[in-house]
Amino acid sequence: MxxxxxxxxxxxxxxxxxxxxxxxxxxxxxxxxxxxxxxxxxxxxxxxxxxRPEPAQAAAAAMTGAAYVVPVWATEYRLRLIEHLRQGWLPQGLTRCLFVSGGSESVDTAIRVARQHHVARGDVDRWKVIGREISYHGATLATLSASNHDRRRATLEPMLTDQPKADFFDAEAVRKLVETEDPSTIAALVVEPVSGASGGALVPPDDYLPGLRSICDDHGILLICDEVMTGFGRTGARFAADHVGVVPDLLVGAKGLGGGYVPIGGVFATDAVVEPIAEAELIVMYFTFSGADVACAVSDRVLTIMEDExxxxxxxxxxxxxxxxxxxxxxxxxxxxxxxxxxxxxxxxxxxxxxxxxxxxxxxxxxxxxxxxxxxxxxxxxxxxxxxxxxxxxxxxxxxxxxxxxxxxxxxxxxxxxxxxxxxx
Ligand SMILES: Cc1ncc(COP(=O)(O)O)c(C=O)c1O
The missing domain is CATH 3.90.1150.10 (Aspartate Aminotransferase, domain 1)
Structure with a gap:
């Protein structure tokens, strides 16, 4: 240039x-x-x-066939990545995979899925998403609403929904907040297991995430782990929630999933989250470029490199x-x-x-x-x-x-x- x-x-x-x-x-x-x-x-x-040369080789192979396939259809590359993730990466029980193009899209989609899950079950009053006092979940209006990054929210406040924010370190304080907010109005609680851009790698105490898991279980709230930054090996485990043995209802990842070579994110959910949505025949709207073959093929190769090395x-x-x-x-x-x-x-x-x-x-x-x-x-x-x-x-x-x-x-x-x-x- x-x-x-x-x-x-x-x-x-x-x-x-x-x-x-x-x-x-x-x-x-x-x-x-x-x-x-x-x-x-x-x-x-x-x-x-x-x-690295391998991602380019994988990309070239994936770009020789159909130029574009609507995200609701299967392709060889999408299926291969789903199988790879299920076999070697995702925590037990997280079998449903939906691909997007980055972190904000993945958290935004998880929030929509959480709301749709409750509506499909007839729990129509559940819409709130509890975020945390120190947090960043993305740049869309829904993800900023659940985030507390002041500089990134600045000027947009009137357009954001006023989502409650929970204590970063103390699960008992979160329980009190949930009870004050009325649990029957809460769809999900979203948490970065280790804070990224907002808190500079703050790590909550080891009993914090298990504490949030049990609050969610007690009140029928879905736990979303935002592992956009921490996922796919960054913290020395496949996912940061693995360090404390917590399996969320929805896990989202992005950044490391493509190693930087392709824009890709993923929303991974349990059957129990997705089945009511399917039974109610609701649509979970995709983005046009969700699960592009080139992104799936490169991501599959990046994961293989991480395993081999x-x-x-x-x-x-x-x-x-x-x-x-x-x-x-x-x-x-x-x-x-x-x-x-x-x-x-x-x-x-x-x-x-x-x-x-x-x-x-x-x-x-x-x-x-x-x-x-x-x-x-x-x-x-x-x-x-x-x-x-x-x-x-x-x-x-x-x-x-x-x-x-x-x-x-x-x-x-x-x-x-x-x-x-x-x-x-
Ligand atoms: C924890 C977390 N969630 C979501 C996002 C948003 O991801 P993206 O910038 O890929 O949209 C980020 C970005 O830094 C992040 O760190």
Whole structure:
């Protein structure tokens, strides 16, 4: 791409974006010859690394036949991916698969399915979706309504439904909220097992998710686990809910399902969720490009690569390594309030002063990210509400020790440079 053409991108004027022309392993390559260490895995997407030839081979094979097939029909590639997911990936009981093109579509669809499930059973008053105080579930109006990411909701509030928000850490507080809201009006509770963009890899206590499971069981509420960021190996298990032995009624995934090579998301449900909808002959409306053959074929190949190369185990091992390096470099840092996460989803919460908890109100993390980018390293900015400044680390599962070491060294330098800049008169 000619350099001057980047002036027409992006949609809104802002800082000139990098123009990426390639990538290999843990790096993306810019048009002007820089190699950027992808410490955020893009938007916490890349798992098998950049520049692999296998997805392109799978895509080419899938693109030689029918150009397009309506999502309600089966195709060889759709069936193959469903079988693969059922055999090797999905928790027991989650047998129904519906494909979409990304995370927002998957959570939005799960919310619609939850509502339709209850209506099909004659429970027409159930429409509320309980979200959580620290959360992000997508950019559609329904998913933003269930989310609490202040900057991403800003200006849209009048168009959002006022969905209740539950405590992030305390399941008993969630039970009280459910009872106050009247359980017979609640369709679903949606939860990220480990927070992503909103909280910077906050991990609730181990009894929290099982607690939510039992609240849902007691009150006929469907539990939706939003594993768009955490799913498909990112936390060192197939799904983050596996760590605490919880099986939701609806599980949604996206990012890692396609490894970044294709836009794909999935909604996975139990027979008990779907059967009433089928019996009532309701439609679950698809998106035109749901389950595109090319997306299914590439996703199938990405999952096979993760299995063949033991990449989930590697995410667990390298995640421990990254957590240790972060702790060594930043554990006592005056601007670091907390280091947390699971597997290769690690977060660093930033403050102005760790002894008082004073913070920069969201001004620090973008500055750190810009400083890191100036040092050829990409870290994903995170934070909202009570966690205004955080950094998210989500490198490819194939990342090396040396790459993690430079990621953490650059991060530490970038925090110091950004804080110095904010303190400059
Ligand atoms: C937990 C979670 N849910 C949903 C989404 C929305 O996914 P997408 O951006 O693919 O629409 C994201 C995106 O970051 C996410 O982290």
């Amino acid at each position: 000619r350099a001057d053409r980047s002036a027409i991108y992006p949609f809104l004027p802002g800082t000139a974006p990098l123009t990426i022309v390639g990538g290999q392993g843990s790096y993306v390559h810019t048009a002007d010859g820089r190699r950027i260490l992808d410490g955020g895995g893009g938007a916490v997407v890349t798992n098998i690394g950049h520049g 033991n990449l989930i185990e590697r995410a667990a091992t390298m995640g421990r390594r990254l957590a240790g390096l972060l702790e060594d470099a930043l554990g006592d840092h005056p601007n670091v309030a907390d280091i947390r996460g699971r597997g290769l989803l690690q977060g660093v919460e930033l403050v102005e002063d760790r002894s008082t908890g004073a913070h920069f109100g969201g001004a620090l993390s973008p500055k750190v990210v810009a400083e890191a980018l100036g040092r050829d390293c990409w870290i994903y900015p995170a934070g909202s509400g009570g966690v205004p400044d955080a950094l998210l680390f989500g490198p490819p599962f194939t990342v090396s020790d040396a790459e993690l070491e430079s990621l953490v060294a650059i991060c530490a330098e970038s925090i110091d440079a950004a804080v110095a800049d904010l303190h400059r008169p």
